Amino acid sequence: MSDQYKYDLRGVSATKDEVHAAIKNLDKGLYPTAFCKIMPDVAGGDPDYCNLMHADTAGTKTSLAYLYWRETGDVNVWKGIAQDAIVMNLDDMACVGCTQGILLSSTIGRNKRLISGEVISTIINAANEFLEMLRPFGVDVHLAGGETADVGDIVRTIDVGYTAFARMKKSDLVVNDIKAGDVIVGFSSSGQASYETAYNGGMGSNGLTSARHDVLSKIYGEQYPDSFDPQMPPEVAYIGSKKLTDKIDIDGLGGLDVGKLILSPTRTYLPLIQKLLSELHPAINGMIHCTGGGQTKVNKFIKNKHIIKDNLLNTPHLFQLIQAESGTGWKEMYQVFNMGHRLEVYLPESHAQQVIDIAKSFNIEAQIIGRVEAYEGEQVTVESPYGTFVY
Numbered sequence: 001m002s003d004q005y006k007y008d009l010r011g012v013s014a015t016k017d018e019v020h021a022a023i024k025n026l027d028k029g030l031y032p033t034a035f036c037k038i039m040p041d042v043a044g045g046d047p048d049y050c051n052l053m054h055a056d057t058a059g060t061k062t063s064l065a066y067l068y069w070r071e072t073g074d075v076n077v078w079k080g081i082a083q084d085a086i087v088m089n090l091d092d093m094a095c096v097g098c099t100q101g102i103l104l105s106s107t108i109g110r111n112k113r114l115i116s117g118e119v120i121s122t123i124i125n126a127a128n129e130f131l132e133m134l135r136p137f138g139v140d141v142h143l144a145g146g147e148t149a150d151v152g153d154i155v156r157t158i159d160v161g162y163t164a165f166a167r168m169k170k171s172d173l174v175v176n177d178i179k180a181g182d183v184i185v186g187f188s189s190s191g192q193a194s195y196e197t198a199y200n201g202g203m204g205s206n207g208l209t210s211a212r213h214d215v216l217s218k219i220y221g222e223q224y225p226d227s228f229d230p231q232m233p234p235e236v237a238y239i240g241s242k243k244l245t246d247k248i249d250i251d252g253l254g255g256l257d258v259g260k261l262i263l264s265p266t267r268t269y270l271p272l273i274q275k276l277l278s279e280l281h282p283a284i285n286g287m288i289h290c291t292g293g294g295q296t297k298v299n300k301f302i303k304n305k306h307i308i309k310d311n312l313l314n315t316p317h318l319f320q321l322i323q324a325e326s327g328t329g330w331k332e333m334y335q336v337f338n339m340g341h342r343l344e345v346y347l348p349e350s351h352a353q354q355v356i357d358i359a360k361s362f363n364i365e366a367q368i369i370g371r372v373e374a375y376e377g378e379q380v381t382v383e384s385p386y387g388t389f390v391y
Helices: 003-010 017-023 061-072 077-094 117-137 208-215 220-222 258-262 270-283 293-303 319-324 330-335 349-361
Strands: 038-040 049-057 102-110 141-150 156-168 183-188 247-249 256-259 285-291 307-309 343-346 368-374 378-384 389-390
Touching: 003 208, 061 156, 061 208, 061 258, 077 102, 077 117, 077 156, 077 270, 077 285, 077 319, 102 117, 117 141, 117 156, 117 208, 117 270, 117 349, 183 349, 208 258, 208 319, 247 258, 256 258, 258 319, 270 343, 270 349, 285 293, 293 307, 293 330, 293 378, 319 330, 330 378, 330 389, 343 349, 343 368, 349 368
Parallel strands: 102 141, 307 378
Antiparallel strands: 038 049, 049 156, 102 156, 183 343, 183 368, 247 256, 285 343, 307 368, 378 389
């Protein structure tokens, strides 16, 4: 069964072509190549300032958390969901240089019949704890309340999202101007950063529908029909071999649950980015958060450039597991998942070692993973242990 056929039957998309088509005629803001849309300073009316507003969710990762919670009773798994939804906003904004004076508002819709008040409380408190963790690193974010609604008619379990707003000086912006001759420094999405409390498998909040159904056993579809779309054909619903509590030994850490491995909270790079901005801001020509689109994400922010990624970090165990269970082609894997690094910075090679050293100070593995060449058009080439793929 082809990857595209499975995506279609599951009602998801690796490329979100229909979404991009729907928004293609919308204004792209003051700086079209910036990673986030940047708007005039509507809030203050100062031509030297700009406004940013960003919205995102934890996606279908909440459905996996629901399964794990129901199976184990571990309510703490929901803490990671709060982090997922927040990081998908804040790390995108950080890629344009925004780490200060951010207001954050939540939108949580639940099916009250299935999702308890304890879960809601855990998510809300975890959000506050996460932002407090960031504060000593100079990242300034404030919770501004939000909306929590019981909407069981339209939400099967729970949907967790946030909207962020900030006002910043234009002079502090990082606007992608990726140049031929730049090198690419990639930052690992797995391991345990100095500010993390446990091993991170490297998963973000993209590709979870495929990961969940391709890796986990059909018993979950039978026991928890609320965890997926009832119109999904049975041949693509929970077709893997693993149980949530099956153990996998990774890097001598002992047995880690498959469920917790896939549920690894989306790593935030905010402490790292804040230090990079304070020490290297003028040298940074581009910053990409490899979320939807995986290693091809940068294609949306270049013009007449060839991005060559030929020295990637090792593929984490998690993505090897997903590929082995799903049979998904490696070319598709690099387009759906981050495959080992979810942040990359573009800058002259003379600054690369300083960037790598800053990453190491946070116990985050980093290395030069590629380079940029002039090109007629836009192209990304991934040279991997599993083949060379052109996008």
